[in-house]
Amino acid sequence: MATSKSKSILIVDDDPDLRVFFRKLLENMGHEVFEATNTTDAANLVEKVVPHLILLDINLDEEKGFVLLEKLKQLDPYQRIKVIMVSASTAKKDIANSKAYGVHGYLVKPVTNNQLVTLMKKLQAQLNFPNYIIPEGQENLHVKAKCFGQMSKVNELSFKFVSKIKFNLPHKLECSSSFFVKHNIKHAQFTIFFPSVSITPGLYETRVQFIGLSDKDMVAIRKVKTKKA
Amino acid sequence: MAIKIEIDVDLQDIVPGFLENRSKDLVELHRAVDESDLKTIEKIGHKVAGSSGGYGFDELGKMAKELELKAMDGKFEECVELINKIETHLKNVEVVFVEME
Numbered sequence: 001m002a003t004s005k006s007k008s009i010l011i012v013d014d015d016p017d018l019r020v021f022f023r024k025l026l027e028n029m030g031h032e033v034f035e036a037t038n039t040t041d042a043a044n045l046v047e048k049v050v051p052h053l054i055l056l057d058i059n060l061d062e063e064k065g066f067v068l069l070e071k072l073k074q075l076d077p078y079q080r081i082k083v084i085m086v087s088a089s090t091a092k093k094d095i096a097n098s099k100a101y102g103v104h105g106y107l108v109k110p111v112t113n114n115q116l117v118t119l120m121k122k123l124q125a126q127l128n129f130p131n132y133i134i135p136e137g138q139e140n141l142h143v144k145a146k147c148f149g150q151m152s153k154v155n156e157l158s159f160k161f162v163s164k165i166k167f168n169l170p171h172k173l174e175c176s177s178s179f180f181v182k183h184n185i186k187h188a189q190f191t192i193f194f195p196s197v198s199i200t201p202g203l204y205e206t207r208v209q210f211i212g213l214s215d216k217d218m219v220a221i222r223k224v225k226t227k228k229a
Numbered sequence: 230m231a232i233k234i235e236i237d238v239d240l241q242d243i244v245p246g247f248l249e250n251r252s253k254d255l256v257e258l259h260r261a262v263d264e265s266d267l268k269t270i271e272k273i274g275h276k277v278a279g280s281s282g283g284y285g286f287d288e289l290g291k292m293a294k295e296l297e298l299k300a301m302d303g304k305f306e307e308c309v310e311l312i313n314k315i316e317t318h319l320k321n322v323e324v325v326f327v328e329m330e
Binding site: 025 | 237239240242243246247250275276278280281282283284290329330
């Protein structure tokens, strides 16, 4: 489970043995690890989890890891996500290309336990995303953020939402879910009235109230198959 | 004769999976030899060269790198010799898990 000091790290490599190796070492250090075998899956994960660090292989199965660096220009325009290239290649071209993209390091395979530990110690302080200081007089600045989570319980009045976000104040939300699509629920609005409850360190449960559900929507929710006691 | 290899105890639960994958590689390598498929030999050599050292199998990593390079150079007979050498090496490997700094 992620703690406040842990970071989210995305490993992009087509070799399962390397992904297992990196995951093992990084989880031992207390980090949260995500994996992708290609740049399409990696880009989706970047958008979903916004990792602090990406360990990126250059020679993937059908493509070059540089494709992800190109996609990151759109996904992370402020270059907050650190990238370390991991490759067996010592070719000047690959190293120069990596530098040109502004990556934060280059590890040559095979990477040892000690090399990874040293790298993580060196990078630790740089992995924190910078704070945004709201300019004076703009305290009511509206911030729009996207987060992902899981619906854990639902009835016709509300649903419970488990995520890494702790809500302290009432909020209106925009929600999309395969559950709503499946049950053709289109007109609801979503509001949080009560603060989130901590379930485990770093994970919170939030009750989200439905507002404006039609009778048809409520019937659809009541019809959802539930387990018998 | 057993080849004793000391590996970090932190990796104890992932080493069996690594070795199991090498057995699968050998099956694939023998198939590639039967079909004179140097591209597959090169690919497996590249992959094993990249991961073995991290797990602590330095010697295997060196042989795999050599295999990759020989396959790239089209030296088929030398690849066959190396594959046999890798197979013998893996048969004789005896892993000892130790605390490392």
